[in-house]
Amino acid sequence: MAIKKLEPKWLNPREMKAWRSYIQTVRRMMEALEADLSPHELSLPDYEVLVLLSEAEGRRLRMTELAEAGLISKSRLSHRMKVMEKAGWVKREACKEDRRGLWAVMTDRGWKTLVKAAPDHTESIRNRFIDHLTVKDQEDMARIFDRVHSQLREQYLAEQDKK
Amino acid sequence: MAIKKLEPKWLNPREMKAWRSYIQTVRRMMEALEADLSPHELSLPDYEVLVLLSEAEGRRLRMTELAEAGLISKSRLSHRMKVMEKAGWVKREACKEDRRGLWAVMTDRGWKTLVKAAPDHTESIRNRFIDHLTVKDQEDMARIFDRVHSQLREQYLAEQDKK
DNA sequence: ACGCTTTAGTTGAAAGTTGAACAAATATTG
C-alpha cells in the first residue's frame, strides 16, 4: 500500500469544514433532543431502550440482544435496567430456554410512558433536524450514512479478525 | 399557527430511514474515533480541549471561553482540567485583568502530546468518515449541517428569550 | 461423563458528569 503514503495527511479546508460543521451540529442537536425529552422524565438512551422493546415480539428482548441493539454495554444496561425497573417501565423475567438468561420486558406503564413521549420526541426530531432537510437532502443523508455505516461495520469486523 | 396541526405527526419511511441511518452511524463513528485515539491516552473531549487551546492566542483561553468553545459545562471543564493538569498537558494561571478568572494554558508537554496525536486522529477521521464521501457529498454535508446548525442556534436564542 | 471454554448477566469500585450551592470579584444602578 505504498500509495497510502501519498495521501494528504491533513484535512483540506473543504474537508475540515464538513467535519467541523458536522461534529458540532451533532452535539448541539443531541443536547436539544435530550432537553425536549426531559419533561417526560426520560433520557435519550432510556427512550431508545423503550423503543427497542416496544418493537420486539412480545415487547421483550434478551438482555444481550437489547444491549447490542441499543449500542450499550451489558454492564451499563444492567445498571440502567435496575433504575428503569424501579421506575416501573420494565421488568426482568427468568428465561426458561436458557437459564443463564433474562428477558427484559416492557410493562404497560412503560408502554404508556413511551406512547405519551413519542409524539413530542418525533416533533422534536422534526423541529431540530428533519424539517430543515429537503427531500433530496434526506435521500442524500440516508445514502451517505448508510455507506459510512457499512464501512464502519467492515472495518470493525476486519479489526476483530486480526485479534 | 393553526397550520402546525396539519403537519404529519409521525416520520414517514424516508424520514425514518434518514434519521436512523444518521443516529446509529454517529454513535458507531464516535466510538471508532475514541478507540483510534486511545493509544495516545487521550479522550475525544480532552483532545478537543487541546485543539482549542492550541489554536488560541498564546495557547491560552479563559476557562469560560474554553468551556463554551468546547461545548461543555464549566463544572465539567473544571473537573477535567484537574485531571489534565495532573497529566501535565495544561496549567491554570491567575488572570490579572479579572481577578475572578483563570487562564487555561497549554503546556509544552500538552503541545507535544497533541502534535503526536494529531496525524493519527486526522487519519482516523479520514478512514472512518471523510474518505467515504465524494467531494459532492462533502459539500452537501457542509451545506446541510450548516443549515441545521444555524437553525439550532436560532431556536436556542428564541428559547432563551422566552425565559 | 469429564474437564475446558464460552456465554449470560451482575456486581463493586473507580472515574466521569451533572446541577445546585457557594465565595470572590466585577458591573450596574439609583
Next chain:
DNA sequence: CAATATTTGTTCAACTTTCAACTAAAGCGT
C-alpha cells in the same frame, strides 16, 4: 458611592458509566 445583580470558577453530593472480576449455566471435545 453604596446596594444589588451578575459573572467567574470551584466544590459537593447525587447519579451515571466504565472496567475488571465474578457466578452460573451452556456448549464442546474427547
